[in-house]
Amino acid sequence: PGPFPTRTGEYALDPITVPGYPAPVEAQAVVVAPDGARGRRPLALFLHGRHFTCYDPADPGRIWATWPCPAGAEPVPSHRGYLQAQRLLASQGYVTVSISANGVNAQDLDDPDAGAGARSALVRAHLAKWADWAGPGRASAPEVVRASPAADLANVLLVGHSRGGEGVNRAATDSLSPPPPGSGHDGPARWRIRGTVLIGPTIFGHNPAVDVPSVTILPGCDGDVRDLQGQLYLDATRGVGSGTALHSALYLIGANHNYFNTEWTPGQAQAPAFDDFPAAPADPVCSPGTATRLTARQQQAAGATYVAAAARLFVAGDRGVLPLVDGSGVRAPSADPARVLSHAVGGARSAFVVPDGATTAEGSARVCDQVSADPATACVNPVEWWGSTHFTRFSGITQEPGRHAVALRWSAEGRAAVVRPGRAVSLAGARELALRLAVPPNTAATRFDVAVTDTAGRRARLGSVSLDGLPGTERTSARWAQEVRVPLPPHGVDLHRVAALELVPRGGPGQAWLIDAHGWDRGLPDPRPTALPRVDVGELTVQEGDSGTRDYTLPVTVTGDGPGSVRLFVHDGDGGAFTQRLVTVEPGQHTIEVPMQVTGNTRWSTGSRRALLAKAVRGTVTGRYAGGLEVLDDDPRPTLTITPVSDRVAEGGSLVWRATLSAVADQAVLQLGAPIAPADAPELGTTDVDADWFSTQSYGEDPLPPRPLSTTRLMAAAHVPAGQWSAEFAVPTTADAEAEPAEQVRWHFPPLPGGSGITVTGTVTDAPPGRS
Numbered sequence: 001p002g003p004f005p006t007r008t009g010e011y012a013l014d015p016i017t018v019p020g021y022p023a024p025v026e027a028q029a030v031v032v033a034p035d036g037a038r039g040r041r042p043l044a045l046f047l048h049g050r051h052f053t054c055y056d057p058a059d060p061g062r063i064w065a066t067w068p069c070p071a072g073a074e075p076v077p078s079h080r081g082y083l084q085a086q087r088l089l090a091s092q093g094y095v096t097v098s099i100s101a102n103g104v105n106a107q108d109l110d111d112p113d114a115g116a117g118a119r120s121a122l123v124r125a126h127l128a129k130w131a132d133w134a135g136p137g138r139a140s141a142p143e144v145v146r147a148s149p150a151a152d153l154a155n156v157l158l159v160g161h162s163r164g165g166e167g168v169n170r171a172a173t174d175s176l177s178p179p180p181p182g183s184g185h186d187g188p189a190r191w192r193i194r195g196t197v198l199i200g201p202t203i204f205g206h207n208p209a210v211d212v213p214s215v216t217i218l219p220g221c222d223g224d225v226r227d228l229q230g231q232l233y234l235d236a237t238r239g240v241g242s243g244t245a246l247h248s249a250l251y252l253i254g255a256n257h258n259y260f261n262t263e264w265t266p267g268q269a270q271a272p273a274f275d276d277f278p279a280a281p282a283d284p285v286c287s288p289g290t291a292t293r294l295t296a297r298q299q300q301a302a303g304a305t306y307v308a309a310a311a312r313l314f315v316a317g318d319r320g321v322l323p324l325v326d327g328s329g330v331r332a333p334s335a336d337p338a339r340v341l342s343h344a345v346g347g348a349r350s351a352f353v354v355p356d357g358a359t360t361a362e363g364s365a366r367v368c369d370q371v372s373a374d375p376a377t378a379c380v381n382p383v384e385w386w387g388s389t390h391f392t393r394f395s396g397i398t399q400e401p402g403r404h405a406v407a408l409r410w411s412a413e414g415r416a417a418v419v420r421p422g423r424a425v426s427l428a429g430a431r432e433l434a435l436r437l438a439v440p441p442n443t444a445a446t447r448f449d450v451a452v453t454d455t456a457g458r459r460a461r462l463g464s465v466s467l468d469g470l471p472g473t474e475r476t477s478a479r480w481a482q483e484v485r486v487p488l489p490p491h492g493v494d495l496h497r498v499a500a501l502e503l504v505p506r507g508g509p510g511q512a513w514l515i516d517a518h519g520w521d522r523g524l525p526d527p528r529p530t531a532l533p534r535v536d537v538g539e540l541t542v543q544e545g546d547s548g549t550r551d552y553t554l555p556v557t558v559t560g561d562g563p564g565s566v567r568l569f570v571h572d573g574d575g576g577a578f579t580q581r582l583v584t585v586e587p588g589q590h591t592i593e594v595p596m597q598v599t600g601n602t603r604w605s606t607g608s609r610r611a612l613l614a615k616a617v618r619g620t621v622t623g624r625y626a627g628g629l630e631v632l633d634d635d636p637r638p639t640l641t642i643t644p645v646s647d648r649v650a651e652g653g654s655l656v657w658r659a660t661l662s663a664v665a666d667q668a669v670l671q672l673g674a675p676i677a678p679a680d681a682p683e684l685g686t687t688d689v690d691a692d693w694f695s696t697q698s699y700g701e702d703p704l705p706p707r708p709l710s711t712t713r714l715m716a717a718a719h720v721p722a723g724q725w726s727a728e729f730a731v732p733t734t735a736d737a738e739a740e741p742a743e744q745v746r747w748h749f750p751p752l753p754g755g756s757g758i759t760v761t762g763t764v765t766d767a768p769p770g771r772s
Helices: 083-091 116-133 136-140 163-176 229-235 296-314 319-324 382-387 691-697
Strands: 006-016 025-034 041-047 054-056 059-064 095-099 151-161 193-199 214-219 247-252 340-345 349-353 360-363 365-369 404-410 417-420 432-438 446-454 459-467 482-487 498-506 510-520 534-537 539-543 549-559 564-571 578-585 591-599 608-618 626-632 640-646 648-650 654-661 669-676 716-720 726-732 743-749 758-765
Touching: 006 083, 006 116, 025 083, 025 116, 041 083, 041 116, 041 163, 041 296, 083 095, 083 296, 095 116, 116 136, 116 151, 116 163, 151 163, 151 296, 163 193, 193 296, 214 229, 214 296, 229 247, 229 340, 247 296, 296 319, 340 482, 349 498, 365 417, 404 417, 404 498, 417 510, 432 446, 432 459, 446 510, 459 482, 498 510, 534 608, 534 626, 539 549, 549 608, 549 626, 564 591, 591 626, 640 716, 640 758, 654 716, 654 758, 669 758, 716 726, 716 743
Parallel strands: 041 095, 041 151, 151 193, 193 214, 214 247, 539 626, 648 758
Antiparallel strands: 006 025, 025 095, 054 059, 247 340, 349 510, 360 365, 360 417, 365 404, 404 510, 417 498, 432 482, 432 510, 446 459, 446 498, 534 549, 549 591, 564 578, 564 608, 608 626, 640 654, 654 726, 669 716, 669 743, 743 758
């Protein structure tokens, strides 16, 4: 802790309105500030993630994800979950505020960008108030704000957890490159974001604020954001902006997702709380009580320590903190016993090998696709990508151009991997060569000799590196690159024209993945954030119509001015595939045209959607990365009738009915029915039907002991595929040796929209002699 005592209080302002969100979003926050600190003090703003929003204090089993809360329910105070980190920062002289976002959490389900824009609007609305309160509006500030030092809005740190991480990242982008009007908060940014801390964050949009420094904490036992997609806050910045902003990742072994927030932690939370890492089956790395799993308090202490470290680095400018986060292998003692590994991109680094389409490899190496459905080109088997943080997919796209790494596999010691960038690179001025290398989890002492070769063919051996795999299981994402460095030589090779990197494995067979290699130097340059051209994808809603083909142009706006490029992914509307195109943004260009066609007909469907996604490639940023064309169907839903094909059979036969539509539809029509007790006949039982069929149709129930079908979860599906008039469904029965009266199964199908309920009955008689 620092030298200042702290004071704590809350404020609640008028709610804000976010476009597309029916209910206003609360503007509530808890403030922890230094007591007795003079002058303006830097501001740290915290934003929690997505959690249930309301609970019943009298019944822990009742929770809601609605807003506002229903009568008798209380809001979950997620914004109070970071008080430990707030108090630590406040003791060091920072004014801190943690804001509530229940109103966003309850309404972001249908938001194409998963609420990132709404969270940004909320953050910026609070910052705008703090800007008022730091100036002429101070007299109107809430009591806790007036009792705190005035905030220095030129020095702001944003801290976000889970979807809150994506929210503060968007707020950083929106503060530099403002969104189009109508985002939920319009007006100039009267503040400067010096850095962000992102804790177990989502990054659905793969759209980091490239020129704003960041520290991303990746929890090794995250059971919520399991793929640790926050890694893209580093990897997706390379080559996009100036490259001078430091982006750091901290892999926190043994930490789960929820426990960074005390209000999401059992035993500390006011509302119901749980461990997000699954309890069963037992996991040797992440189950509570294992040697690697942190307790909640250990995890919270480590989290607060590294939040404070980021504040000292980005806001206070203390370069002595840099080795804690930049891959130098230095740990903060106050985070003990947590084991924290770091690597970084940007800062005082110069690119050497950042694999792209021009990179080549030979020997025991191959350039691979980070995201590919083809095992021959993929960096890892496509079915195993989940455990690789660097290879996280973009909105489910299975083939993404432009993302590469180098896969190494060797069967014997000494088989060199040689990697060549597309052109010779200067490493002059760099002290060391920094490699980000991933090795398989739980492996030990994977060793390489490292060398470089210049364009004249002169080779210099730089030294050796050794890596141990991170502790992991099939339920964790532990294929994460560690940073290792070797010194660059002053003589013997021309560092102005380095042509190749050589990695020579030592020891037995193995594999590894080179994510990138950079020249490294001490220090941290000014990130010099600039307002890059910004791309936002819009929404368009149209009627399908009864005939003909209509052309539409999806709105994609470019705000700002300058050259750059962006990759667009367009959903084909049939089968879920995407096509992609690389678009060059020219200076002065303010729209990108994305044509789409809609063909009308008179066949019913629930409508369709063609998604459009955008991703920055060079010299641009994306704000609202997801949009699309929504096609509303205007045709009446066909009615469904069910008629018997064979509704009276001897046991061992199959009862069959036919479901028929009044008109062919463009979409499958499904109506589910459940058995009800017959009015005046014995009921068919669980052992009177085929056992496998019963188990499948009843969601895994066992037919034993025998019991009436109407007492089970059994369902029948009247399912007519798209483009067909009718389809049959059957109940296979079994024969036995018992003499028994005719038995019945009576199916009731509740009404579909615009239709009426249907009840049908099938009868099963004893099998003829000799057939049992």
